[in-house]
Each structure stands twice: as structure tokens, then as C-alpha cells.
Amino acid sequence: MFKPKKFQIDIMSQQEFDQDAEFIPLLSSKDEEEMNAEAVPETLAILPLRNMVLFPGVVIPITAGRDQSIKLLQEANKNNEAIGVVAQKDESVEDPGQEDLHTTGVVARILKVFKMPDGNTTVIIQGKKRFEIDNIVETEPYLKATTKSVVEARPAAENEEFNAIIEKIKELSLEIIKESPNIPSEASFAIKNIESNSFLVNFVSSNMNLKVEDKQNLLEINDLKDRALETLKFMNVERQKLELKNDIQSRVQTDINKQQREYFLHQQMKTIQEELGGGVSSHQEIDEMRQRAKTKKWDDKVKEHFEKELAKMQRMNPQVAEFSIQRNYLDLILDLPWNEYSKDNFDLKRAMKILDRDHYGLDDVKKRIIEYLAVLKLRNDMKSPILCLYGPPGVGKTSLGKSIAEALGREYVRISLGGLRDEAEIRGHRKTYIGAMPGRIIQSIKKAKTSNPVFVLDEIDKLSSSNNGDPSSAMLEVLDPEQNNSFYDNFLEMGFDLSKVMFVATSNSLQTIQPALRDRMEIINVTGYTIEEKVEIGKRHLLPKQLKEHGMQKDQFKLAKPQIEKIVEGYTRESGVRSLDKQIAKMVRYAAKSIAMEDPYDLKVTNETVIEVLGAPRMRDKYENNDVAGVVTGLAWTRVGGDILFIESILSKGKGQLNITGNLGKVMKESATIAMEYIKAHAEELGINPETFDKYNVHIHVPEGATPKDGPSAGITMLTSLVSLFTQRKVKKSIAMTGEITLRGKVLPVGGIKEKILAAKRARIKEILLCEQNRRDIEEIKADYLKGLTFHYVSDMSNVLELALTKQKVKNAKVL
């Protein structure tokens, strides 16, 4: 039977208790044997434990708060009786019955009883042997139960596996004690001195930081080896947790240390710079920059570069010039919209509406633009095509770019490349130069504030090279989809991604665009307008625009279609509408002036008012007549669109000389010679007396001598002119032609057909002669533009003459 020593109940302070409770009585193997030899009492007073589990051999302090428990402890102490200590299943139960208690508990003896100053009773008890509750037999004044003893299976002393487990438990315990800052290091001393293996297992189980159920489960394991193994598992988990905790702790610690160190160094640097005259403002600036940098979507490379350059600025004396260069540089990096994109609006119906709203006609062009937007929508990789709108001036190429931007919901920027000769204008100057700046591309991107604007490159055909490098090659990098994801600007010193920018170039001519540049762009031809279209544009767009610009209301001035047509015909000579715009502006100014001066004016403009305001009509690009032999209308293409030209030729007494005037180029002069030689060779078939050639000089002239002209397309016109001259036959009325000739009399196709047709229409031409191979070009033109025109396709000079010349001689025909 357990014979606990009787203790005096002392009243002691908390401090005294703490000191006293620290002792850890260790069981020797002998004590243990004795303990195991004792039988478990048949009935035991049961002390329920709320949130701990007692293990055999282990000493623990218990504070009893419940009346029943206090009574039990007092009586047991008084009578020197052993007690049964059992853990409660649910610690919140105040008055536990059998079902609220675990079945397995430990017989314990009371080592010491303290009466605490707060009235509670604290006892120190030591566990002895495990037992099981059989039945609760009494509940008053405290629980009493009959007991059953529990088998304790112990491995033999020489069991190697068990000994290894025990060794490992010891080892791990020592490690855990070492790693845990709140376990006193004396504990390792205690572990080392434990002789009994089973006590070691119990001692460790009891002191481990486990849940009550886990501890209870350990207590219930009968086989000591199994219990030891289970304990070892828990210890492993415990050690891992500790390692993790310590690791986190040390990382946090080093982070804080690093931050403290940097803060300290910054403070020092600040003070030194202030001493050197840096002043507070430069710090503020640097701090502000650092704050702004936090909001940027930079990739690591840019971030690193910025930090490096900022550190450089920090080290600089703000009085020196480099400081402001550096500040501008960092400002540029901060201002550029790195990885910032506006969201595209792919509502194509809306896009079409915007294009229609801003521009009349241009159906093909709009259709192609919408097709582009559709592809952009489907592909959705934000990579944009590079468009080149090509056509004569004033047809709305630049303003189309603006409408595309609005239709897509992107920002709009524009640079004019006309006359740009220095590569640095595009690529920027290295920042070591005084007054260095980024190139126009990067400046515009900064202005756009997004990395995917619609970027209009105006007049790309007028880029020229000089000894300051070739801007076209820099443009190549801008427009090459393979390279422009990292466009290098000399000032920025880093690549900037331009691949999401939608470039729209405009150009008046394809010939002068560098071929490599032309290759990279999708060319969209924007041809000129017919008179009808110009009238519509004038009415719908230009007049309202001018009224608005002059601060006038719609009802203050009216310009009807016939008057606009008069302006177009009499005062403008162009493919586009720019000079029409100017003439309309003049008309509006006239009304504005009258309103301002309170003079009477015609609200509804008449033809007379037009003449009064704009002066007498000046333009002459109209077909004249066919009264004279040797005058034929040709069609020409110029950079400003199509035009008509007259080829005139006359005969004068002489010795067969050929004179050519009218500022003609080499090719055109050659055409004249070919035509002349062809006629000489075919004189008989054409009904010309061959002697005539020796008796007369021929003079060919193309009027507007101030304008240089060249190209092969006047060939058939010259020949017709010469045949008409030598035969004195009349040229058909209202006919015009274009085509190259060969010495054999073949007709070759020429370019610029669309523009030429429009020019012919404007000049009221009715019939047009073209090479058979140009038929395809005509088929591509909108039917509207062809209305009122008859086309004759020819392949041989004999066809041309047959169609162009009448049998009739001109009035006052010369007899040759």
C-alpha cells in the first residue's frame, strides 16, 4: 500500500512557493521497483484534473479550487491516504461524473500541501502507478471509485531497439531544452541524471507542450516501448516547430538590423550633405522621387537602374550643373509610362461611327482601318500594325490618325518628320552633352502618358539624311516589330518598349520613303477627292469647323452647295481640301467682320458675293478645246495628286530640228524623241509626206514651264500631239490620255491612275485612253468616281491614234 509521508499545511507566499516548487524529485530505479511492487488500493478517492495529465513518477503542483477537491486533499493528507488522479475529458465541466472522466489515471501521493494567500489550496503530488476506474461508488463529499489495475508491459533491459529509442529521447530532450529559451538549462541536468527509462519517458511526456488528449493517449499506452516511440514522435514535431520558430525569429532579427543600419547611414549622409551645403530641399526632392518610384510598374532592370542613378544624385553637390541634368534624367524615368496601357475600345461599330463623323467619303480607307482594328481585337496581344497613309496633301491623312486614336480610345501623339536630318532628333543625345534631351519618340511617349498611344509620324517621306547620321535608320528601329520592344534612346540609356504603340505614318510619295522603312509598313492609299466630294466635305465639315473657329453660329452664315462648287472650281486646284478650307475661312471672315462692324452682309452667299470676297476666279485646270492641231491633254501624277497637262507642238520653217521646252526631265525628253522617230518611221502609214520632216522644225512645249515635270507617262500624248501636228487632223473633244510608248509603237502601263482619273473628272474630261494593262487599276476604283467617264484600253499606238484623232482637219489647216 502507498504510505505517503504526512505534511504540515503551511501558509506561504507565492515567492516561497515558487522557490519550493522548483525541486524535481527524481526517481531512482530502486524507487521505481518498489513503486511497481505495491498494489493499487481497491477503492480510491478520485481527484479530477482539469487541464493536465499526471504520469507515474512525475511530481506536479496542483491548485485545488473546487470545494470537493479541497476536502479530498485535506482528508487524504490527514489520513495519509493515496489518491487517484484522473484527467477530465472536458475541462469546463464543474462537477464531473464517471462519464466526464478518462478511465485511466494514476495513483498519487501528496508530498506537500500549501494554503495560498488567496485562499486556494496548492498541493504537490507525485504519480505512482497507473490504474483504471472500475466504478464510481460515492460522489459525496467527493468522488470515490473502485479500481482495476493496468498491465504494464516493459521491454527487457537488453532490448536494443528500446534502448536506442531511450537514447534518442534523451538526445532530443537535451536539444529541445537548448533551443527553448523558456526552459531553464538545469532541466538538461535533470534529464542526464534520470536512471529509470520508464520515468524518463513519463517525465518527458509530462513536460512536453502537448494537448491534454495527446498526453492522455500516451498515458493509456500499456507497452512502454510503444509509449516511448510515440513520445519520440511528438518530440520530433516539437523540435521542428522550435527550429522553424527560431529561424523566423533570426530572419526578423537580421531584417530589422539591416533596416536600422541603413536608416542610421542615411541619417549620417544627410547630416554630411547638409554640412556641405546640400540643404534640405535636395533631400526632399530625393525623398519625393523615391515615393513616386514606389507607384511605378517597373521591371527589375529599370528599378535597379533608377536606384543606382538616384544614389548617384544623392552623392552630388546640388550646386553643380550635373545635378540638374541628373534630376531631369530621373524625372524622365519617373514620367515615362512604363508598362502603363490604356484599355482598347474594340466596339467596331462605334469606331466606324467616329471615322464617319470626322471624315466624309474615304470608304476604302475606313474599311481597311476597321479591318485592322478587327484583327487587333481578335489577336488581342496589343501588338499594333504600322500603317502608312499615303496620298496627296490635305486629304485628311493626319486627321484620320486622330480619329483612329479616338475610335480605339487611345491617346494621340504626333510628330512631324519633314526635314528632319539629325539622327539625334529621333534617338536623343547622350546625357553627357550640355542641353541633352531625349529624342522626339521618347518625348512624345512621355506626353502620351501611356505606352500604347496612336502615334502619327507625319511626312515620313521627307526624312532626309545628313552628316549627322541617318534618321531613317533610327526610324527603322522604331518601326521594326522585332526590335521596337526595346527601343534605345541615347538620353534614356535604356530600352523602352514601343511594341504596343500603334504607329500611323503619313506620306505624300512612296518613292522617297527609304525602301526598308516602306517594307515595314502597311500602305493604305488615300486618293484625292472629286468635286462633288469636296463640296460635301466643305458643307459638312469645313464650314461648320470654320464657323466654330470664328465664334459664329450656324444661322449667322450660309454657304450653299453651288457656291462651294464655284469656290472649288474657281479658286482651288488640289487633290485635298486644304485650300478649300482656306477659301471657306475667308468667306467666314467676311461675314465675321461684317457682324463685328455691324455692316450689312449677305446671309445667303451668291456667286457675286464669292467673287466680291475671293476676287476673280483664277484656276484653269480645265479642258480647253480642240481648235488647234498639235494640242493634246495628258494626265499627270504629282506629289500633290493628279493633274491634267497640255502638250503643245508647232511647226516652223527649218531643217528638221526638234526643240523641247517646259522644264522637262530626261525621261520626258526621251519620250519626245521616241515619238518623233516613230512618226518618221511610219510616215507613209500615217499619211505624212516624209519630206516635211526636213523642211520644218518641231517645237514641243508643256505649259507651266516653272514646274519641273518628268516621267514616261506622257509618251502617247506626245505622239498624238505630233501626229495631229503633221496631219493637221483635229483631236477628239474632251479626251485625255496617259501611257508610255516604245520605239515599236507599243503602249505600256503607267502608275498614279486613281489620282489621274480624279484630275480628269475635275477638268470635265469625258474620254480617257489607257494602256490595256491599266484596266485592272480602273476596276479597283469606286464606281462613283468613274461616273461620266468612258475608258478606252489600248495596246498599240495605231489604236491610240485611231481613237484620239478625227478625220477632220482643223480650221485654217496648214498645207504641208
Ligand SMILES: Nc1ncnc2c1ncn2[C@@H]1O[C@H](COP(=O)(O)OP(=O)(O)OP(=O)(O)O)[C@@H](O)[C@H]1O
Ligand atoms: N474626308 C474628309 N472629311 C472631312 N474633313 C476632311 C477630309 N479630308 C480632309 N479633311 C480636313 O482637311 C484638313 C487637312 O487634312 P490633313 O491635315 O489631315 O491632311 P493631310 O492629308 O495629312 O495633309 P499632309 O500630307 O499635308 O500632311 C483637316 O482639317 C481635315 O479635317
